[in-house]
Amino acid sequence: xxxxxxxxxxxxxxxxxxxxxxxxxEALEMMMEHNISAILIVEDNTLKGIFTERDYARKVxxxxxxxxxxxxxxxxxxxxxxxxxxxxxxxxxxxxNHKHIRHLPVMENDQLVGMVSxxxxxxxxxxxxKQIIKNxxxxxxS
Numbered sequence: 001x002x003x004x005x006x007x008x009x010x011x012x013x014x015x016x017x018x019x020x021x022x023x024x025x026e027a028l029e030m031m032m033e034h035n036i037s038a039i040l041i042v043e044d045n046t047l048k049g050i051f052t053e054r055d056y057a058r059k060v061x062x063x064x065x066x067x068x069x070x071x072x073x074x075x076x077x078x079x080x081x082x083x084x085x086x087x088x089x090x091x092x093x094x095x096x097n098h099k100h101i102r103h104l105p106v107m108e109n110d111q112l113v114g115m116v117s118x119x120x121x122x123x124x125x126x127x128x129x130k131q132i133i134k135n136x137x138x139x140x141x142s
Contacts, residue, residue, distance in 0.1 A: 002124050004092065004106055005085035008114045015112060017042040020049070020073035024060055027051055027072055038103040040115060041076045047105055047112050049076035054102075082107045083116065089128075092121050 017040040018027050027039050031053075041049040051072060059075040060067055083092060083104045092104055096118055106114040 002089045002128055003085065004083055004087045004089070004116055007089075007116055007120050007124055008085060008106060011114065011120065015040065015114065017112075018051075018072060019043055020071065020076070022072050024051075024056065024067040024070045024072060024075060028056065028067060038115070038117070040105055040112065041072050042112065045112075047080070047082070047107070048073075049078045050080040050103060050105065051076045052103065080105055084108060085113065089121050089125055092116060093125070096121070 014034070016030060016034050016036060018030060020041055020043050031037065031039050038050055038052040040047060041051060049072075055075055055077060056067070059065075060070060065075075081095060081099055081101065081104060083095070083106055085106060085108050095104065096102060102118040104116045105112060106116060
């Protein structure tokens, strides 16, 4: 069974984060620059929240607010659900499915060590299933 730490080991380990006092527009610029759809909100090395494209659509655009006038603390999702490097991908999929979320920050010993997206999880589950099929085919043919 694949664990989160295996994904993080192969993933470009870049934590993209912004402060609670930053403007939404700054977060959107960073998200575009790094081609990501969620950004972590960190203050004093502590995870405070997460901000996603969905948050932007629902909490800024549909409310008629200006991204240049709204602080992250006003629209972020506070206290996001987190996982540990030892969690399985099955656990991640279950959380994402039941909580209707697409990103899970990874915490180890109260330290933010990465983030896993639904795309990461699906990619590794597919790769694992391909390997299982290959092994079964090899077994059947021998």
